[in-house]
Amino acid sequence: MAETYDAIIIGGGVMGASIISNLATIGMTKTVLLEKSTIGAGSTGRSSGAIRMHYSTAVNASLAHESLKVFTNFSDIVGGDAGFVKTGYMVFAPSEAEKGFRENISMQQTVGISTREIDQKQAAELAPAFDIAEDELIAWEEESGHADPSATALAYINHARAQGATIHLETPVIDFEVLSSGTHRIITENDSFESEIVIIATGPWTAQLLQKINISLPLLPTRHQVFLIRRNLESIPTHPGGGDMTNLIYFRPEGHDLTLVGNGNHEETANPDSYNQKYSLSYAADVWNRLSKRMPSIGDAELFTGYSGLYTSTPDLHPIIDAVDGISGLYICSGFSGHGFKLAPAVGTVMTELITQGAASTVDIKPLKMNRFADGKLNTTKYSFKVIA
């Protein structure tokens, strides 16, 4: 006999965790989350955790802005510790991007984001280790930083569980059926679960799960490498986070003396069940070389460690947060294209509004509809930020 719930969430990454926690906050607690492995086992546990608000569309900027409010008050709002560290975040762009870059900053300010363009002298005061060309453009977000993605997901899970939600780990969903009553039956190896509301938040596995109900969406798992180096604290005691469109890298400080580095122009499609989770030394050498252009004295750092993880990329690099047309009560939350962690708190909010009120009110998420690909209405930007996580 299947157990019946008010909502079933498939996937225990930061999105599923935020959604079940936000549902619990409004009193929807007869919910269950089914996770095939452990909390944060997918992209979340390999995320760089960078939190910035520099986006080129209002929908992403607004989701980041709403989320930052949660990250900075996490223990009061959710409980527990997301590990948020405010370092400030600097965005660099080459001079040819001037028009789009300035339009982005002005859109972000309209949304309410604390960001401003600064000059080379101001940047040098904030980050003496950075080398910045005379014609480069620089944006500064004082409030941004980074947080711990696994800790964030766990804190959301703990909050939901304390309100009465059920979490099943090591419980892969292997099939699902839409019953004639409109109820969904979700089938795992040993059980089945029923609800009128099902949310699919399965990260890079989403396309393969959706195939079971004949839905095809352009959700592509792509492999990305990240590595950490130990700084010489005498040359670089610390530095802000950075998204560097000139050198096509992003970076942030980690702990006492480490710097985490990633980039956006090495990308390959991958099978989420069998991809190479290591990093390569040739990759590290290439990206470190580019980091040295921004931080010349980082050349005397030591390589510490590295790994790879998966983005779930869509053609316009925007997520899909939507109700599935024609299947009542089925919702999709995926396709965060390598920048979803910083959006997760607001994603839980808007998904809760979508489920309970039929539309999101905190942020207008109509640009994130699943049919935009079939309709040819992709999000377009004058100057996009593919390379900064």
Ligand SMILES: Cc1cc2nc3c(=O)[nH]c(=O)nc-3n(C[C@H](O)[C@H](O)[C@H](O)COP(=O)(O)OP(=O)(O)OC[C@H]3O[C@@H](n4cnc5c(N)ncnc54)[C@H](O)[C@@H]3O)c2cc1C
């Ligand atoms: C290397 C790297 C660096 C990144 N850096 C940043 C960054 O600096 N800032 C930022 O904002 N974002 C960053 N991201 C992106 C961010 O991590 C993701 O957007 C976010 O973690 C996605 O969360 P999710 O819950 O959608 O997916 P996931 O974390 O992948 O969660 C999906 C979960 O679903 C489970 N699952 C899958 N199939 C099933 C099934 N059939 N049954 C049950 N469970 C199932 C999986 O086990 C997994 O736990 C980075 C990502 C990577 C890989």
